[in-house]
Amino acid sequence: MNPRLAQKIAFAVLLLATLLVVLPVLVILLIIVGKGASAISWDFLFSMPRDGMTAGGIFPAILGTLYLVLGAIIFAVPLGVMAAVYLVEYSSDNWLSRLVKLSIVNLAGVPSVVYGLFGLGIFVTFFGFGASILSGSLTLGIMILPVIITSAREALESVPRHFRTVSLSLGASRWQTIRHSVLPHALPGILTGMILGLGRVAGETAPILFTVAAFYLPRLPQSVFDQTMALPYHLYVISTQVPGIAENVRYGTALVLLTLVLLLNLAAILIRSRFRKKKKW
Amino acid sequence: MVDQAAKFSIRAFHVHYGQLSALRGLDLEIRANEIFTVIGPANSGKTTFLHSLNRLIDLVPVSRCQGEIRLDGVDIRRGLEIEALRRKVGIVFALPLPLPISIFENVVYGLRMQGIRDPRRLNDAVERSLRESYLWEEVKDRLRTPAMNLSGGQQQRLCMARILAGQPDVLLFDEPTSGLDPISTARIEETMLILKEKYTIVLVTNNVSQAARVGDRTAFFLMGDMIEVSDTGKMFTTPADQRTSDYITGKFG
C-alpha cells in the first residue's frame, strides 16, 4: 500500500479511538447536567431528606462528605508530607527507604474496598470507634496517603539540589534548610496532590460502606463518633436500593457529587498551571 | 608548634568517594589574610579540597575523610558545630546561585537562621555587606525585588555579600568567574584583592592567569595529589616540578 494512504488511514483510526475516549466524557456530563439541573434548588441542597428519601433534600449527605474530606485531610496530609520529607531529605538509599518506597507503590494499587475491610477491622472493631465519622475519615485518609506521599515526593524532588547546598553552606541546619529553602518551593506541588487526593476522598464509596455511611439518617451528626450520610453512598442507595425515587433527584444527586469533585480537580489544575508560569529555575 | 599566622592547618588529609581516592596525604597551611589559590586540571581534587574546608563534603553520602583540618587550631570535625564552621568559612560557588527570594532576604538568610530578628541589625548587615561586595549602589533601591532578576555578575557579587553578612573568617571561592564575562570577572578579582585585608581567601580556579593575577601563594593539584605549593610569583617563574610547568604553560589541562 502507498505509505501516504496508509498514514492517512492510520491517523484516522487513531483519531477515532481518541474520540471514543473523550466524547463519552462529554456525553456523561451533558446527560447528568441535562437531567439533573431541574432538581437543584435551595431546598434540595440545604434541607433534610423526608419520606424515606423520596422527598426533601440531601443536606446531611453533602455535609457528611465535607466532614469526611476534612477528617481525611487532617489525618493524611501531615503524615504524608512528613513521610515524603523523610524519603526525599533524610533517608539514604538503604533497605528501609527502599521498603518504604515499595510499600507506597503497592499501597496506591490496593483496591478501595480492601481499605474498607481494613478500616472495618481496625478502626470500627479493634479500636472500637464503631461505624463513625472518625473510622471513615481514618480509612479514607489511609487510602489517600500514598497519593499524598507520592505527589509530595515529586514536588520535593523537583526543588533544585543547589537550594539545599546553598542554604547549608550559609550555616543553616538541616531542618532550617528544609523549612526555609525547600518546603516553600515545593508547596504548590504538595497542594496540588492534596487537592487531587481530596477529590478522590469525596467520590469514593467502597471504603465508607462499612466504616461510616448511613443508609438514611435525616439528622446531622453531633460528634465524630456518629454515623453520617455521604453523597456517593447516597447516590448508590437511591439508584439501586430504593425504588420509586424520581429520576431528576438521582441525576441531581449525581450532579452535586460530580460538581464537588470536579471543582476540587479544577482547583488543583489552576494551582499547577499558575505555579508552572511562575517557576524560574 | 602551630604557626602563629596559620588560619588552616591540614595534616595527612585523605578523601575517598567509595572506593575512589579523591585526595591523598594532604599537608598544607593556609595563612591568615592571604589569597591562597589552587590550580589544576579537572578531577584533580580542587573542589573536594575546598568542600572539605567547610565540610560541604559531608553532603556526598559516599565520602569519607581521614586526617585532620584545624581552623585557628580547632579541629573542624570535633571542636566546632557544623553550622558555626560554615558561618565562619563561607563559600561562593562556580555558578551564581541566589535563592529564589528577594535580594534583601538572600543577604540576611544566614543571619535569620541564627535567629537574628532585629530589623536594625539586619538592615545594617545588608548595607555593610553589599557595600563590601560593591553591589550596594546598583541595588539599594530595589532590595525587595527578586534576586533572580539581577545579571550574572551582580548575582555572583550578591552571593559574596550573602556570606559577608555573617562576618566570616575565611572566604572560599570555587571557580567563581567561570560563568562570567571579562568585565564582571575583573570586578570580582578587584573585590577579592580588597577583601583579603579583612579575610582569608581560598580561591580554586581553572584559569591559570587568574591565579597569577590575584594569588599570594598557589598550590598545584593533579589527580588527588598536591604536586607543589609555593609563592605565586615563584611558581609561575620557576616551578619546581615538570608537571607544574607543563600545566601552567598549557601543555595539558
Next chain:
Amino acid sequence: MKPIRVHKLKEWFIEKSILLSGIFSVFFVMLIFLFLLREGFSLFRGESVLDFLFGKSWYPISDPPRFGILPLILGSLLVTLGAAAISVPIGIAAALYIAEIAPRRLKEILKAGIELLAAIPSVVIGFIGMITLGPWIKNLFNIPTGLTALTGSVTLAFMAMPTIVSIAEDAITAVPRQYREAATAMGATKWQTTWRIVARAARPGMLAAVMLGIGRVIGETMAVMMVTGNAAIIPRSFLQPVRTLTATIAAEMGESVQGGPHYAALFAIGIVLFVITFLINGVADLYLHRSRR
C-alpha cells in the same frame, strides 16, 4: 546559650517525627495485610484453601454454607478481560494520537478530557452505566436483563482508559527525539516512524500502563456492583449477570455476622485481591523502571 538549646530540642523533635512518619507508612501496609490475614485466616480452620479458591459454589448463608470463590474469580476475570479487550487497543491508540499526532492546542484539550474522565467518581460512572448502557444492551441483544458481564466490561473500560492513556502517553513522550529524527531522515513517513520506531521503543512503558489499567479494573467496586447484576454463578457468556470479588465484599459485608465464617470468608477474598493487585503493581513497577532506563 538557652535559646539555642530550645531550638536544638525543637529540631530534634521535628526530625524524629519525620522519621516516625516514614516508618508509619510502611507499618500501614504491613498492618493492612496483617489485619486481612488475622480476620481472613479463621476461615481456613474449617475450610481448606483449595476448596475456597476452587470451590464452584458460593452460598454463604445457606446451611451448611459453601464458600467456593471460583465463580467470583471467574466473574472478575471475565469482566476484566472484556474491559481490557476494549480499553487496551483504544487506550494505546489514543495515547499515540495525543503524544505524536495531535497539534499542541488539541493535545492540551484532550489531556484535560482524560483527566476529567479519571476524576469522575466510580459511583457516578456506575450510575450512568446502569441507567443508560444497561437498557441499551438489553434491547440490542434481546436478553432479560441488561446488567451483564458485557455491561461491566464496557463501563470498566472507561475507568481503565485514563490510567492507560496517561501512563502510555508519558512513555511515548519519553522516547528520545533522535529516534524520530533518524527515522524521518531515512525517509520514513510520520506514521511509519510512530508505529515502527516510537511505539516499539515505548513498549515497556505501555505494558506498565496496561498492567496498571488492569489493576484498576480488578479493584473497582462500586461501578461493577451496579452494572453486572451480581449473580454468583460460574459465567458461561458475556451476556449473563456475574459477580466479582470486589462486589461480593461490598454487597455482603453489611449482612455478615462479625467474627463468623461468612465475615472471615469476605476478608479472605480481601487477601486474594490484595495479593493480585500487589503482583500486578509489582510487575508494572518493574516495567516502568525498565522504560526509564
